[in-house]
Amino acid sequence: MIIPEPYRIKAVEPIRLIPRPEREIKLRQAHYNLFNLRSEDVFIDLLTDSGTGAMSDCQWAGLMRGDEAYAGSRSYYNLESSCRDVFGHRYFVPAHQGRGAENVLFPLLIKPGQMVIGNMHFDTTRAHIELKGGQAVDCVVPEAYDTSDGHPFKGNVDINRLEGLIDRNGPQKVAFLLVTVTCNSAGGQPVSLSNLRQVRRVADKYNLPLFLDAARFAENAYFIKKREQGCEAKSIREIVREMFSLADGFTMSAKKDGLVNIGGLIGIKENRDLYNRVRANLVPIEGFPTYGGLAGRDMEALALGLQEVVEESYLQARVGQVEYLGKRLLDAGIPIQQPVGGHAVFVDAGKFLPHIPYRQFPGQALAIDLYLEAGVRAVEIGSFLLGRDPATGVQIRSPLEFLRLTIPRRVYTNSHMDYVAESLAAVHRRRDKVRGVRIVEEPEVLRHFTARLDLL
Numbered sequence: 001m002i003i004p005e006p007y008r009i010k011a012v013e014p015i016r017l018i019p020r021p022e023r024e025i026k027l028r029q030a031h032y033n034l035f036n037l038r039s040e041d042v043f044i045d046l047l048t049d050s051g052t053g054a055m056s057d058c059q060w061a062g063l064m065r066g067d068e069a070y071a072g073s074r075s076y077y078n079l080e081s082s083c084r085d086v087f088g089h090r091y092f093v094p095a096h097q098g099r100g101a102e103n104v105l106f107p108l109l110i111k112p113g114q115m116v117i118g119n120m121h122f123d124t125t126r127a128h129i130e131l132k133g134g135q136a137v138d139c140v141v142p143e144a145y146d147t148s149d150g151h152p153f154k155g156n157v158d159i160n161r162l163e164g165l166i167d168r169n170g171p172q173k174v175a176f177l178l179v180t181v182t183c184n185s186a187g188g189q190p191v192s193l194s195n196l197r198q199v200r201r202v203a204d205k206y207n208l209p210l211f212l213d214a215a216r217f218a219e220n221a222y223f224i225k226k227r228e229q230g231c232e233a234k235s236i237r238e239i240v241r242e243m244f245s246l247a248d249g250f251t252m253s254a255k256k257d258g259l260v261n262i263g264g265l266i267g268i269k270e271n272r273d274l275y276n277r278v279r280a281n282l283v284p285i286e287g288f289p290t291y292g293g294l295a296g297r298d299m300e301a302l303a304l305g306l307q308e309v310v311e312e313s314y315l316q317a318r319v320g321q322v323e324y325l326g327k328r329l330l331d332a333g334i335p336i337q338q339p340v341g342g343h344a345v346f347v348d349a350g351k352f353l354p355h356i357p358y359r360q361f362p363g364q365a366l367a368i369d370l371y372l373e374a375g376v377r378a379v380e381i382g383s384f385l386l387g388r389d390p391a392t393g394v395q396i397r398s399p400l401e402f403l404r405l406t407i408p409r410r411v412y413t414n415s416h417m418d419y420v421a422e423s424l425a426a427v428h429r430r431r432d433k434v435r436g437v438r439i440v441e442e443p444e445v446l447r448h449f450t451a452r453l454d455l456l
């Protein structure tokens, strides 16, 4: 039986499909890099789920109640009590977004040369670890690299490898462990509670702190409820509390499961000394601890978003919509990362376009073709994103070439998903005609956002 979304629509934002000849011009003007397109030239925007969600009527009302005091804002205390209620940690500070939180916390934990080991670090997280002189090490289970393997928790940490790494290097060479829930870089794949418990055991054995990168914590909890034996009867709130009870603290981009358009958090379970150092470091970077780079109204909306995101009916609709798109694509014979993750469907562009080698970026070629076909914007997660070896300048080959169709929260309906699926199926039927791309101009770092490309 179909279970519809647990909300109805109160305000709409018109979108427009510009004609194909115009799309061709816009794409040429954007140098075949979809980050350079204007959003008004995009019909359905699946570039990211970050900050692109729709707020509820309560959150919009909350904006009006925001207290804009520099110090001691009521909205800060509302946020603090909402955080304590959901996560169970004692201390919190806001930040303007996830990378702001990383920038404040990481220098307090990393000494130059130390490793930060996790399942798979997100790119800004990796960058912040490296900026502090650390080394970001991925240690995800091998199933994450096989798109057709149906493992229910492909975001899990490979425990044997983790222990091996710590044993070989010595625990003093490790700053902390960082588990990303869900694991964005592995395709929004969840981490099980039993795996988190095992990581906790390893952390205790070697006396290392364990942090969560918690951008999609609620989606992770939903997968635990649906897929992990023994968790079916637990509520989402109970699972969230259990996940966070295993960690010493967390950073979070609230632009995802905070259900807000901007915001971030640092949480610390009980270490008062670390909390004091975080507060001190926050001031010159993000701002005074009772606003941390956010307006009072942003904190008010986030306090409410954290309560809404742990509603099971919301999560069922949210994850259900991503699954729905995945199923439509599978029915059309399109290869995708299975099972589908929480926030996006990852199309296996390497398998979709076997005639395009990694040096010609199959994920980017597919993104270009999908925009031309239907005005849908998606994003490449593969060799184009990965870039070049900084020492040799040689293009690195990504183990997976993905086109990510990222679904904003509470924004599109399933008829939008049908349109996306039918458009990609049309590209699939003529896939041997899709052309690879070459880079014409690229900056040295994070080229993905600004490089100029051309069709081959």
Ligand SMILES: Cc1ncc(COP(=O)(O)O)c(C=O)c1O
Pocket (backbone or CB within 6 Å): 050, 097, 098, 099, 100, 122, 124, 125, 180, 184, 213, 215, 252, 253, 254, 255, 263, 264
């Ligand atoms: C897992 C993860 N960590 C950190 C970040 C960085 O957060 P922000 O974009 O809010 O700076 C992101 C953003 O996509 C993310 O997905």
